[in-house]
Amino acid sequence: MTMLEPKISSVGTNTVRPDGIDKVTGRAIYGADVRLPNMVIGRVKRSPHAHAIIKNIDVSKALALPGVLAVVTSDDFPEPVEAILQTLRGPMPAQWDIERLMARRKVLFKGHPVAAIAATDVHIAEDALDLIEVEYEVLPPVVTIDDALAPDAPILHDDGLDSLVEDLFQPVDGRPSNIARTVEMGFGDVDEGFSQAEVVLERVYETAMSHQGYIETHNATAIWSQDGKITLWTSTQGAFGIRQNVSRVLGISLGNLRVIPAEIGGGFGGKTVVYLEPIAALLSRKSGRPVQVTMNRTEVLEATGPTSGTRSFVKIGATREGKIVAADIRLEYEAGAYPGSPVAGGARCALGPYVVPHQRILGLDIVLNRPKTAAYRAPGAPASEFAVESVLDELAEMLDIDPMELRDMNAAVEGDRRSDGATHGSVGSREVITTTSEHPHYRAEITQKDVGRGVAMGFWQNGGGESSAYANVHEDGKVTLITGSVDIGGQRASLAMQFADTLGIKYEDINSLVGDTDTIGYTGNTGGSRTTFATGWAVYQAAVDISTQLEERIAKIWEVPVDDVNYSPIDASLHGPGDLVMTFKEAAAKLPSTGGMVQGRADLVSTNVGKVGACFGAHIADVHVDRDTGKVTVLRYTAIQDVGRAIHPAYVEGQIQGGAVQGIGMALNEEYVYNDDGSMANSSFLDYRMPVANDLPAIDTVLVEVPNPGHPFGVRGVGEVPIVPPLAAIANAIYDAVGIRVSSLPANPESILRELAEHES
Amino acid sequence: MIPEPKVVNTIINGDSKQILVSERDSLLEALRDRIGMTGAKEGCNNGNCGACAVIMDGRLVNSCCVMAAEVEGSEIMTVEGLASRDELHPLQTEFLDNAALQCGICTPGFLMSSYALLQENPNPTEEETRFWLAGNLCRCTGYDKIIESVLTVAKG
Numbered sequence: 001m002t003m004l005e006p007k008i009s010s011v012g013t014n015t016v017r018p019d020g021i022d023k024v025t026g027r028a029i030y031g032a033d034v035r036l037p038n039m040v041i042g043r044v045k046r047s048p049h050a051h052a053i054i055k056n057i058d059v060s061k062a063l064a065l066p067g068v069l070a071v072v073t074s075d076d077f078p079e080p081v082e083a084i085l086q087t088l089r090g091p092m093p094a095q096w097d098i099e100r101l102m103a104r105r106k107v108l109f110k111g112h113p114v115a116a117i118a119a120t121d122v123h124i125a126e127d128a129l130d131l132i133e134v135e136y137e138v139l140p141p142v143v144t145i146d147d148a149l150a151p152d153a154p155i156l157h158d159d160g161l162d163s164l165v166e167d168l169f170q171p172v173d174g175r176p177s178n179i180a181r182t183v184e185m186g187f188g189d190v191d192e193g194f195s196q197a198e199v200v201l202e203r204v205y206e207t208a209m210s211h212q213g214y215i216e217t218h219n220a221t222a223i224w225s226q227d228g229k230i231t232l233w234t235s236t237q238g239a240f241g242i243r244q245n246v247s248r249v250l251g252i253s254l255g256n257l258r259v260i261p262a263e264i265g266g267g268f269g270g271k272t273v274v275y276l277e278p279i280a281a282l283l284s285r286k287s288g289r290p291v292q293v294t295m296n297r298t299e300v301l302e303a304t305g306p307t308s309g310t311r312s313f314v315k316i317g318a319t320r321e322g323k324i325v326a327a328d329i330r331l332e333y334e335a336g337a338y339p340g341s342p343v344a345g346g347a348r349c350a351l352g353p354y355v356v357p358h359q360r361i362l363g364l365d366i367v368l369n370r371p372k373t374a375a376y377r378a379p380g381a382p383a384s385e386f387a388v389e390s391v392l393d394e395l396a397e398m399l400d401i402d403p404m405e406l407r408d409m410n411a412a413v414e415g416d417r418r419s420d421g422a423t424h425g426s427v428g429s430r431e432v433i434t435t436t437s438e439h440p441h442y443r444a445e446i447t448q449k450d451v452g453r454g455v456a457m458g459f460w461q462n463g464g465g466e467s468s469a470y471a472n473v474h475e476d477g478k479v480t481l482i483t484g485s486v487d488i489g490g491q492r493a494s495l496a497m498q499f500a501d502t503l504g505i506k507y508e509d510i511n512s513l514v515g516d517t518d519t520i521g522y523t524g525n526t527g528g529s530r531t532t533f534a535t536g537w538a539v540y541q542a543a544v545d546i547s548t549q550l551e552e553r554i555a556k557i558w559e560v561p562v563d564d565v566n567y568s569p570i571d572a573s574l575h576g577p578g579d580l581v582m583t584f585k586e587a588a589a590k591l592p593s594t595g596g597m598v599q600g601r602a603d604l605v606s607t608n609v610g611k612v613g614a615c616f617g618a619h620i621a622d623v624h625v626d627r628d629t630g631k632v633t634v635l636r637y638t639a640i641q642d643v644g645r646a647i648h649p650a651y652v653e654g655q656i657q658g659g660a661v662q663g664i665g666m667a668l669n670e671e672y673v674y675n676d677d678g679s680m681a682n683s684s685f686l687d688y689r690m691p692v693a694n695d696l697p698a699i700d701t702v703l704v705e706v707p708n709p710g711h712p713f714g715v716r717g718v719g720e721v722p723i724v725p726p727l728a729a730i731a732n733a734i735y736d737a738v739g740i741r742v743s744s745l746p747a748n749p750e751s752i753l754r755e756l757a758e759h760e761s
Numbered sequence: 762m763i764p765e766p767k768v769v770n771t772i773i774n775g776d777s778k779q780i781l782v783s784e785r786d787s788l789l790e791a792l793r794d795r796i797g798m799t800g801a802k803e804g805c806n807n808g809n810c811g812a813c814a815v816i817m818d819g820r821l822v823n824s825c826c827v828m829a830a831e832v833e834g835s836e837i838m839t840v841e842g843l844a845s846r847d848e849l850h851p852l853q854t855e856f857l858d859n860a861a862l863q864c865g866i867c868t869p870g871f872l873m874s875s876y877a878l879l880q881e882n883p884n885p886t887e888e889e890t891r892f893w894l895a896g897n898l899c900r901c902t903g904y905d906k907i908i909e910s911v912l913t914v915a916k917g
Contacts, residue, residue, distance in 0.1 A: 016857050023865035024853040026800020026840035030866060033799035122794065123785045213900045215804040215812055216866040265802070265866025266900050297805040489863035489901060650860035654902050658863065661903035685809035685898060693904040694891040 006504030006569040010497040011713055014650040017493040018512050019263070031219040031235035031262035032294050039221070040069060042283045042293035043125040044276070045115040045132045046303060047107035050141035050369040050678025051154065054103060054114065054134060062117055062131040067124035070286035071132070072116045072279060074102040078251040084164055085248070089340040089365075090181060092168070093161035098249050100338055100372055101278055107136070108156055108337035109371050110679045111303030118283040118291045141678030142368040145311055145332050148178040149366065156337065156367045168339065178367045180339030185347050185419045186360040193326025193358025197317025201394055205387040206744040207727070208671030209309035209334060212376050213662070213690050216265020217300045221292040222280035228252075230281050232259045237267040237486055238525030243517045245274040250281060260516040261486045268662070269375030270305055272525050301683040305374020306672060308333040308341045312350075312387035322401045324410045326358040327351055331384055333365060336372035341365045345380030348420045349724070350388050352381075352459030353429060353616060354410040361419055369678045375527065377659060378460045378720035382666060382727050386745065389456035389728030394741065403455050403732075404437040404618070418461070428642025428706030429616045432457075435704050436618040441638040451624045451635065452736025458617045458724025462717035463528035468521030469538035471499065471600040473546060475592050477585035479503075480511040481542070484523025485535040487514055490651040491526060497647055498536045498713055502543035504569035505584055521603050529717020532647055533612065533708075534604060540712045541602035549598045550574060550587050557594055611710025615717055617641035619660060619725035623733040627756060630749030632668055632734060634695075639725075640702040644716025649703060656722040657699040663726025665691045671746050771832045773798070774842025782829040788822075789813045791829035792839065800840040800869050804898065811897030814870040814877075815839045821877035823896075840869035843876065851914045852876060861910040863901035871897050875911045884915055 022028040059071040080094035098104075103112045115132050119125035142148045142156060155176045162169040169177055194200060221233040230252060236242045239259040247254050264271060276293040283291040295304070313330040329350055333341035343363035351359055396403040411429045418424060436442055436455065446453060472480045481499050485491050496512035523538075524530065547567035554574045555562040565576050572584045582590075591597050622636040639656045646652040669689040673681040682688045707714025731742040740755040764784045769791070771778050782791045789806075792798040792815075801824050804810035808826040815824045816838040843850045852875050855861070862868045871894065878885060878893045885893065890911050891904070899907060 014858075014860065019865075020857040020862075021849065021853075023862055023868055024840075024849065024856055024872060025844050026798075026869050028865060029799070030802070032803065033793075035797055035799070121783070122790065123783055213898075214864070214866075215810055215898055215900055216802065216864070217804070264864060265804075266864040268900070294803075296803075297807070297810075490860070648860075650906070651863075654860050654863055654906060657903035657905045658901045659903075662900070684807060685805040686807065690898060690900065691903075692895040692898065693908060694888075694895040696891075696904060698908075699903050699905050 006501050007571055008504055008506055009501050010507035011501045011647050012649065014648060015493050015497060015507050017490050018496065019487060019492055028263045030216060030265050031221065031233060034221045034233045034262060034292065036221065036223065036290040039290040039292055040118050040120050040287060041122045041125045042116055042118045042280055042291045043129055044113045044279065044293065044299070045129045046299065047103065047110060047112040047114055049107060049136055049138050050110045051139040052107050052136035053139065054105060054107060055137055056135040057115060058133040059115060061133065062128040065124065065128050065131060067120040068117055068128045069120065069289065070118040070283050072282045072286065073114070074098065074104040076282050077102060077249060081251065087340065089344070091165045092339060093164050095161055096338055101249060101274065105159065109369050111299060111371060116279045116283060116293065118287045118289065142178060143674050143676065143678050144368070145334060145366055148368045151175065153178055156369065180335055180365040180367050183344045183347055183363040184361070187417065188358030190326055190328050190358050190360045194317045196325045198320045199395065199398060200315065200317040201391050202315040203391055204743060205312045205314065205390060207310045207383040207386060207666065208746060209306050209370065210666050210670040210672065211301055211306040211688065212268035212270035214266030214268060214270060217295045217297060218275050218304060219292065219294040220276035220280040221290060222277065222284045223290045224281050224285035229256045232257070232277055232281065233262050234259065234277050235264045235271060236261055237264065237271045237488060237527045239486065239517050240484065240522050241272055241525055242274055242277055246277050246281065249278050258516060258518045261514060264486055264488050267488055268377045269379060269527055272527055273305055273374045275304060297685055298683045301688055302680050303371050305336065305372055307376035307379065308335065308373050310334065310383040312384055314387045314391050316391050316395065318395055320399060322399050322406045322409050324354060324356050327356045329361045331361065331363040333363065333380065334370060334373065335365045335367050336370045337367060338372045339365055339367060341373050342375065342380030346384035348461065349381035349459050350384035351419050353407065353412055353457045355412050355416050359419060377662060377723040381460055381724050382663060385458055385724050386727035386731070390731055393454070393728065393732040393735065404433055404442065407457055408433045424614060425611050426709050427614050427616060428704055431704050431706050432616045432618050432640055432642050435702055436620065436640045439620065439638060439640065439702065441620050441636060446622070448624065450627060450737050451622060452733045452738070453620065453622050454729045454732025454736055455618060455620050456725040456728035456732060458721045459614065460529065460720040460724065461614045462533065462612045463530040464534050464612045465524035465530050467523045467535040467538040467604045469535065469542040469602045470520055471542045471546060473588050473591065473598045475589055477588040478509045478511065480513065481539060482513045482515045482520050483535050483539065484515055484520040485531045486526045488526050489654065490648060491531050494532045494647045494651060495535055495539045499539040499543050502540050502569060503547060503584060504572035529615065529719040533711060533715045533717050536713060536715050537711065538602040538604040541604065542600040545602060546598055546600035553591065553594060553598065554582055554587055557590060611708070613644050613708030613710060613716035615642060615721045617721040617725055619729040621726065621729040621733045623730060623737055625734055625737045625752060627738065630752035630756070632747055632752060634664060634697055636697055638700040638702065639722055640704060641718065641721060642704045642706045642716065643718045644708040645705055645714035646703050647713060647715060652703060652718050653701045655719045656701045659719065659722025660699050660726050661691050661696060663723040664730060666745060667727045667730035668746050669748065767830060769829055769833050772836045774838055780829065784830055786829040787825050788827040788829050788832055789824040792824060798839060798841060802866055802869060811874060812867050812870040814873040814897065816873060816877055821874060840872055843872060855910040855914050859906050859910045859913065861902065861906040867897060867899045871899065871907055878911065879915060887912060
């Protein structure tokens with residue numbers, strides 16, 4: 001595509017977001033800030049056990065408490081219409097879709113909802129929860145991957161529903177299993193590949209279950225009106241997905257359900273899932289009041305979707321020159337209580353940055369008594385790429401090759417085959433590698449004791465998907481732009497900028513809004529690094545739609561054939577025969593008296609979206625390891641990434657910095673710690689330790705711009721990749737500092753001290 | 762059981778307020794649920810994330826860890842009181858200009874903590890700023906642009 005170059009251009013500048021003032025003054029309405037007349041409070045009663053049969057639920061005492069208006073249990077959910085549900089991660093028994101929200105026969109993780117209540121006051125609601133009596137028969141919990149795979153393991157899903165879906169929970173050695181599914185990808189002949197290898201490394205790596213850690217807890221506010229219509233306010237990355245899921249589990253038609261996305265306080269993939277919304281709706285129906293249900297932090301950690309703890313077995317073979325010839329990888333990912341870990345994402349990305357002629361990747365989706373995992377930034381990729389990037393570091397040392405040179409020798413470029421069978425389009429892998437190798441940080445000398453440097457790459461394929469946009473031209477030349485993409489980090493701005501530049505008008509003249517499920521067409525989640533790309537496409541098309549309509553209108557006014565009128569974004573004007581010129585503003589002013597206002601629209605589906613641009617990054621980390629305490633301190637950090645074209649450079653930097661710090665958290669601090677009984681031992685922000693400001697140095701970023709030819713502005717998704725490289729970059733730096741290979745993350749002080757002691761003995 | 766409600770007299774952002782609170786209410790609950798001031802956010806409800814930070818009689822507090830009944834006679838400043846009618850506070854302007862927020866849920870807490878820092882130490886070093894703000898969690902930004910913004914405002 002030809003890039004647009006209007007005289008007035010906001011793309012590439014750091015505009016101030018339209019929702020900015022509301023967000024620094026406390027005026028912005030996030031989900032839990034919604035206040036409705038007559039609104040009451042809802043709370044959820046949760047299982048204290050990780051694995052148990054529900055014998056009885058007695059709500060009578062809770063209902064008798066003055067101020068309690070309604071109680072909901074799984075009996076209030078209708079039976080699913082279809083027995084099988086199609087999900088992103090394969091078909092599933094529809095019953096489980098409901099049971100995840102509200103347990104029926106069994107509870108499968110600590111925090112599993114068993115009932116919910118609505119009351120006139122928050123403290124009455126809290127007291128009422130204690131009055132709900134649930135009788136359990138406690139079962140042995142399945143807490144680890146080893147527990148789950150043991151021959152005599154307790155079986156989580158013993159209700160027989162899995163037999164509805166052919167490939168679900170296939171017996172292993174004739175016995176029922178906790179392996180929900182396996183995925184397999186790759187090509188070539190692995191045995192043949194390894195026969196060509198002159199060096200072979202075979203290693204095992206582990207990562208811990210960790211949470212997205214958004215600061216805003218989940219919430220939902222619902223009105224179930226007397227006419228059967230439901231209005232829902234919620235904090236979500238995608239209102240349409242929430243509408244679909246709520247409609248399904250409540251048996252309500254889409255037309256009777258309006259989902260309004262409130263301002264959202266972080267998501268990182270975790271706010272794409274329904275938890276409280278159907279519960280709030282049912283409580284509203286039963287109480288006749290608007291009901292707001294919120295979670296506290298413990299509920300968020302124990303009962304919403306973290307990302308999988310994982311174990312990766314990696315075998316890589318190479319020639320003495322450093323050419324990778326074969327890879328055989330087995331990934332074991334915790335799904336949580338229901339099938340659906342991101343193991344396929346891990347499999348797709350494990351070897352993503354490289355050319356590996358013979359490769360086989362097997363992924364296992366394993367259920368255990370932990371919360372059902374949800375998407376988390378580059379779902380599945382950090383763990384599998386950590387494993388591969390660690391092996392490459394070792395390989396580089398073994399063969400005495402510079403780590404970036406080794407990556408350069410094996411780099412995947414345009415036309416190379418990916419593990420999932422697709423081929424790489426135009427990508428900036430080489431540019432990222434070169435920029436990293438030449439970066440002063442990479443070349444800087446290390447002089448301090450116990451300080452080391454590590455480097456690692458990351459890959460994510462990015463997404464397209466469906467997006468809608470709608471734009472109203474006003475007679476003063478201003479435009480209202482509505483999209484369905486929830487604004488989680490400046491999307492109102494980045495979309496308005498692309499829209500403005502398509503017409504060559506000022507960013508300040510655009511009023512950029514987020515619509516709800518009744519005011520804008522279907523739009524996928526703000527997630528998967530798709531929004532600036534795909535909804536950017538939609539706003540581009542909506543702007544082109546406006547310019548086309550203006551050409552038709554002005555041709556009539558000028559009384560010339562429409563083909564003789566052309567809108568040019570370069571000067572934001574319509575040009576006719578001779579010296580006929582009319583600016584966008586002048587044209588807008590003529591609209592009311594020449595047939596009415598003009599609206600632009602675009603409804604973009606995945607089939608007409610341009611080519612998604614995959615994304616590569618490389619990170620350089622310097623760390624100090626304290627041999628006495630085991631504490632690892634990050635001293636210097638640089639993230640290099642191909643960003644396609646940075647629409648709003650400061651927001652792109654922010655995506656990279658935020659992603660890198662989440663990855664540093666996975667590498668050093670964050671993990672779900674479980675007691676033997678399957679309860680989480682650290683379900684607060686005190687004990688689930690996310691990085692804070694004084695844990696970190698500045699995160700330097702280098703934006704490498706290799707425009708995506710499949711997008712009018714060259715956009716590539718940028719949000720996922722930065723969480724991938726930190727795990728291995730930090731682990732490789734620890735090795736460089738003190739000579740220990742960290743194979744299990746997080747590398748917390750305890751594990752570092754243990755490894756150091758082993759290393760010295 | 763639920764105790765009788767109680768009236769608390771306080772000044773919030775310069776306005777005299779009488780709030781009818783439960784003895785079990787935290788200051789955060791009193792602000793958000795009793796008088797609809799939802800600028801302070803709940804992220805953890807146990808003093809670990811700083812999203813609910815307000816200034817009470819000149820001192821930075823996590824409002825989730827202060828009982829509402831304790832604020833009798835106190836002056837409270839919340840994020841809603843930071844800007845004047847016509848102008849944002851320089852911290853608010855700099856946070857916007859320097860992209861120091863993404864989702865914005867932690868922003869009210871960071872603004873109040875940063876305001877308190879600059880009251881106490883108008884010229885903090887980067888290290889002092891990172892330590893002072895270590896009680897505020899942000900999951901989007903990696904803190905870089907927040908720290909930069911505070912240092913920029915301090916330099917004037």
